[in-house]
Amino acid sequence: MTRRSLVRSGLAGAAIAGLAPLPLLGATADLTLEIAPFTAEPTPKHRYKTLAYNGQVPGPLLRMRAGQATTVEVRNRSSREEVVHWHGLFLPSEIDGAMEEGTPMLAPGESRQYTFRPDPAGFRWYHTHTFAGNDLTAGQFSGLHGFLMIDGPRGAQSTAFDREVFLALHDWGGQMLASDDGSMMPSYDVSTINGKALGFGEPVRVKHGERVMLHVLNSSPTEVHWIALAGHSFHVVALDGNTLPTGQQKTVPMLRLAPAERISAIVAMDTTGVWVLGEVRKHVQAAGMGIVLEYEGANGKPKWIQPEELTWSYRQFAGSDESLTVDASEPSEPALPIRLIFSSKFEGHGAPERWTINGKSYPETEEPVLQKDKRYRLILDNQSHDDHPLHLHRHVFEVKSIDGASGLRGIVKDTVLVPAHSVAEVEFLAQHPGRTLFHCHQQDHMDRGFMMVFRYS
The missing domain is CATH 2.60.40.420 (Cupredoxins -  blue copper proteins)
Known part of the structure; x- marks a missing residue:
């Protein structure tokens, strides 16, 4: 029995019955997402029939203004029931995008509009939230993921940078294999950044002296990834879209992202050349997880410098000031x-x-x-x-x-x-x-x- 049938057998039924009505079609949508069949082609030798948003992987970058009402129309042009989860937003359960919470599924051929005031500001993302089982073209194994940036109020102070680059890490294809202990786990054919394996996508083009904000998303269905940029370091300013206090922002040699995590980091473009931004582990980079970063006027073969070890800890971003809180309105009593x-x-x-x-x-x-x-x-x-x-x-x-x-x-x-x-x-x-x-x-x-x-x- 699948998650879908389990939910429908009782749990979601009661929740859906009490939903407030969703906005009706007819108004002009600010943004449109179309879920439709798509053939992902990370390399000329790897082709996967899957689903994607608006005919691209990752889906289009959606930008919204925090607190400003936004209407998104979602059209399901696939043969499967689908739902869009707005990961990281404070939304009502009926539109958050999980059937377990009571969000109605979109039937094949159905369209629906969602109007909400996005909150909080920061780097979020959107993705499917459906059952996949052993189908490595469905659920999060598919191409149904995209970037969501919620900009703060106009005039709000922000970290200084020259431009933004959005990168999505993903793993594709393969099969479900039994491990030594009898559990099942996926084994992938190819790993990508922005849907392409290293050497098959467009490079990230930069200019010497720029400060580039990299927004990195791990949209992999199952895998943790370590990312480094040869010849450069990352000044981490936000985790999961939540800005770190200035004193807790750290410069690090590599990033580690578990599935669904996001990191925003500024990279000073001060080492002219052609470099590889990619997975630190050799076998994963060899499977394709990398992208070329190319300075204006530079040429030659992309360079990679292999780090000696994997380094990352949440602790390096922790503050020591006992006055730090998640929210000024938090209650004084113990949790x-x-x-x-x-x-x-x-x-x-x-x-x-x-x-x-x-x-x-x-x-x-x-x-x-x-x-x-x-x-x-x-x-x-x-x-x-x-x-x-x-x-x-x-x-x-x-x-x-x-x-x-x-x-x-x-x-x-x-x-x-x-x-x-x-x-x-x-x-x-x-x-x-x-x-x-x-x-x-x-x-x-x-x-x-x-x-x-x-x-x-």
């Missing part, structure tokens, strides 16, 4: 704890494993009840052998403890990678009533039950 234990169980006889939260797989998972304006601490106890990128819809959270370090301040995200056999803690304010989905952002884990829904009292 209410909610412990979530993650593990897997194997059904045997060739059946795929089920992922569990507190011993139960979705849709049998508990539905913790939140009270509006209360602060909650999620204790994320990963007792499995896998790292998990964990995403909370419709909210952001502050990372309080991870990688063996506690007392962290000022790291605000919507997705966090919790290593195997470790415990992380995050806190959030319950400010957005409605059904709220929490899940692992690996497509295969989500499909196999790694989800739960919070509801407000």
Whole structure:
């Protein structure tokens, strides 16, 4: 039984019955997304029949102004039911884009308009939120992902840079393989940046002296990626679209992004030449994950400098000022704890494993009840052998403890990678009533039950 049929068997039915009506078609839309069949061609030898937005991968960059009403028309020209999730926005459950929260699916041939005031400002993204199973052309395995930039109010101060470049990391094709412990996992054919393998896409062209803001998204269905730019370093200014305080912005040699994470970093273009921006691990870059960065007037073969080790930690962005808070209106009382234990169980006889939260797989998972304006601490106890990128819809959270370090301040995200056999803690304010989905952002884990829904009292 699929996630779709499980939801329809009862959980979503009650939620959808009580929805406020969606805006009707007829008004002029500010933006349009069309979901339709598409053949992705990362290299001349790799062609994948999949789905995409507006005939391109990644989908078009959508820019909106924070707080300004925007109407998006979504047209489903595919043969599958679809839905668009507006990842990182504070939206009502009925339009957030998850059927588990009560967002209605778009039937084949159907169109619908969504009007909302986007919030918060920052680098977000949009993507499908459907079941894939072993179909590596569906769900997040497909081309249905795109950049979403919510600009702040006019006149608001921003970090100084000369221009922006948006980059999406993605893995394609392959097959589902059984691991040594009996679990199933995808093995990919090719890895890309902006839909093309290294050497087959257009280079990023820059000028000496520019300060370029790189907005990097990991849209991979399952894989964590490490990215470096030969001859340069990254000055990280935002995580998941949330700007770091000036004192917490750091210059680092490489970036690590789990599925659904975004990093915004300024790169000073001060080393003229032709360089490779790509995956640090040799076998992944060899599979295609890279893009050429070319200075004006430079020529020659792109250069790559292999880092000696993988380096990254959330802790390097933590503040020490105890006055730092996620929101000035947060309550003064201690956060209410909610412990979530993650593990897997194997059904045997060739059946795929089920992922569990507190011993139960979705849709049998508990539905913790939140009270509006209360602060909650999620204790994320990963007792499995896998790292998990964990995403909370419709909210952001502050990372309080991870990688063996506690007392962290000022790291605000919507997705966090919790290593195997470790415990992380995050806190959030319950400010957005409605059904709220929490899940692992690996497509295969989500499909196999790694989800739960919070509801407000």
